[in-house]
Amino acid sequence: MNAIIVSALLGVVMMFSGIIVKNRSYHTVIAAGGLLLLLLANLLNSYGIWVIKVDTHNMFNFEQFGMYFNTIAIAATLIYVLLSGKAVEKIGSYSADYYALIFFVLCGVSILSAFNSLLILFLGIEILTIPLYILTGADKRNLKSNEASLKYFLMGCFSTGIMLMGVTLIYGGTGSFILGESKVPESALMPKTSFLEIAGMILLFVSMCFKVSAAPFHFWTPDVYDGAPGVFTSFMATIVKAAGFIAFVRLFDQHTELLGPSWKILLSFVIIATLLVGNITAVFQQSVKRMLAYSSIAQAGFMLFSLYGANDLAREGILLYSVAYSLATIGIFAVLIKMKDYTFEGFNGLAKTQPVLALSTAICLLSLAGIPLTAGFFAKYYMLASAVKAGGSLWLVVIAVLFAAVSVYYYFRVIQAMYFKDGEPETEEITGPFKLGLLVVAALVILVGIFPSLVLNWFYF
Amino acid sequence: MSTIEILFFFLSALAVFSAIMVLVSKNPVHSVLWLIAVFFAISGHYVLLNAQFLAIVNLIVYAGAIMVLFLFVIMLMNLNSETEPQKHIWMKLAGVISGGCFLMMLISLVRQAVEMGGRKAMMAEGDTGLIKNLGKVLFSEYVVPFEITSVLFLSAMVGAVVIGKKN
Numbered sequence: 001m002n003a004i005i006v007s008a009l010l011g012v013v014m015m016f017s018g019i020i021v022k023n024r025s026y027h028t029v030i031a032a033g034g035l036l037l038l039l040l041a042n043l044l045n046s047y048g049i050w051v052i053k054v055d056t057h058n059m060f061n062f063e064q065f066g067m068y069f070n071t072i073a074i075a076a077t078l079i080y081v082l083l084s085g086k087a088v089e090k091i092g093s094y095s096a097d098y099y100a101l102i103f104f105v106l107c108g109v110s111i112l113s114a115f116n117s118l119l120i121l122f123l124g125i126e127i128l129t130i131p132l133y134i135l136t137g138a139d140k141r142n143l144k145s146n147e148a149s150l151k152y153f154l155m156g157c158f159s160t161g162i163m164l165m166g167v168t169l170i171y172g173g174t175g176s177f178i179l180g181e182s183k184v185p186e187s188a189l190m191p192k193t194s195f196l197e198i199a200g201m202i203l204l205f206v207s208m209c210f211k212v213s214a215a216p217f218h219f220w221t222p223d224v225y226d227g228a229p230g231v232f233t234s235f236m237a238t239i240v241k242a243a244g245f246i247a248f249v250r251l252f253d254q255h256t257e258l259l260g261p262s263w264k265i266l267l268s269f270v271i272i273a274t275l276l277v278g279n280i281t282a283v284f285q286q287s288v289k290r291m292l293a294y295s296s297i298a299q300a301g302f303m304l305f306s307l308y309g310a311n312d313l314a315r316e317g318i319l320l321y322s323v324a325y326s327l328a329t330i331g332i333f334a335v336l337i338k339m340k341d342y343t344f345e346g347f348n349g350l351a352k353t354q355p356v357l358a359l360s361t362a363i364c365l366l367s368l369a370g371i372p373l374t375a376g377f378f379a380k381y382y383m384l385a386s387a388v389k390a391g392g393s394l395w396l397v398v399i400a401v402l403f404a405a406v407s408v409y410y411y412f413r414v415i416q417a418m419y420f421k422d423g424e425p426e427t428e429e430i431t432g433p434f435k436l437g438l439l440v441v442a443a444l445v446i447l448v449g450i451f452p453s454l455v456l457n458w459f460y461f
Numbered sequence: 462m463s464t465i466e467i468l469f470f471f472l473s474a475l476a477v478f479s480a481i482m483v484l485v486s487k488n489p490v491h492s493v494l495w496l497i498a499v500f501f502a503i504s505g506h507y508v509l510l511n512a513q514f515l516a517i518v519n520l521i522v523y524a525g526a527i528m529v530l531f532l533f534v535i536m537l538m539n540l541n542s543e544t545e546p547q548k549h550i551w552m553k554l555a556g557v558i559s560g561g562c563f564l565m566m567l568i569s570l571v572r573q574a575v576e577m578g579g580r581k582a583m584m585a586e587g588d589t590g591l592i593k594n595l596g597k598v599l600f601s602e603y604v605v606p607f608e609i610t611s612v613l614f615l616s617a618m619v620g621a622v623v624i625g626k627k628n
Contacts, residue, residue: 134624
């Protein structure tokens, strides 16, 4: 609750600071301060101190899992703002409003990590995505950004419509918005679960697949991630995507038995399609930004294993995956924004001119590929282990490992360009604090890779 | 057959017929006009269910504001059959197949939902749709989502200003 209230208030504060403070670099400082405050408020919440206690009529379920995810998301946003704040200032003259929108997105994240009612799920998804439509189109002079924004808006509306239809059907079947509650009196004549509810669940599944860009509902992702300004792509591909998965896991954690055995078949079809589309298409990309867009689809395929497993390992795994994936992607995008040329050739010879940038990018890429000793390895391990523990799906795990091997190819293309090719990469001015920040991110990636229990033990405090 | 039943079947037939006409009419302006007829028919249903508030809001928001917006957009874009983009035959086929699958799912849904057979809508007697009860529920049980909606509107408003203002 603290995170929801404080982030909404901080959004308002950022709006006013845009009027009062004219110097744009102060906006980043204010945003970073606000994020620290938000982090503190959320940590206090997980230790049982509330700003206000409200009777939500069981529409929210503030459990430790959701609050811990909030902590991860807010901390990742803080790292993101510290690393890429300068790039946000450069996009337009409304940096304070962009930060306000980011705070509203965080409000949506904290709603999605605690919802217990389909009504709240709908509100959370909308608060999460509406600011993103604007951030995508923030670069107003760029036609690609405009196109991406409109495309994202239309596809987002479409999937929201499907979600509403699903919510309506479930309400029609159970008479209640609360997850897993039914107000329909049980009797011999009535079947235990209404068929309406099952159809509603399928529609919800489709629309959530849209939101987390799982195949075959992924078509918007490459264009939107490619067209949006790099800084905001970084935010969208990390924190927002992880929040979508948390909502997905919370929604489908308990109710999958409704759908019977066909649920696993449906899900494994989506997982394989997502891994296939993401990995195979990423191989053929020429632009690193577009490659990262496809790789984010591929990573979504791995995150879907947490739905497949649906056990304790899956819950721990999705948290670890959020940390590993967010850290690595924020690091890579921070470097990518500094490059003048987004193609693979643009990275040629970066190791000679900017060794620190090249080293930290390489570590982040290794983590995304899931090489041992980096955070990505344990993240993938937990995902696959949860599927193995759930049983009867070894073939799916084997396929996933094969696709992980494919992903090594396109991540190493960047490393190869940086270390083994000659060229004069053009970068914007690189400052000392930026290098330090990147090194901290890389160090965190390795630290989590060696001691994943650092992240997971926190969960149980 | 009572008057209410006659009205119900008349409005249902009108709604379905108008909805089909929205799809089949070639002229987009005619489509929009038929859509207004659909909204009126649905509002009639709401009145039958004793939900006057919902009926009026449906008319004001959908048939009023949103339809005017639609008409403006269609007139501004000057759509007609010549400017319509040609879709590939495979695209049309894929659309028909996926739409047909969805229709099949909905039909089987209605057929299998046996528990629906025994239930009856409360015609002209239920009082859930009255504005008094709506207000009571909105500010007691649903007050938290109501407040959260304000964050949603605020973010949409900030966004509209950011997008609309000059750089």
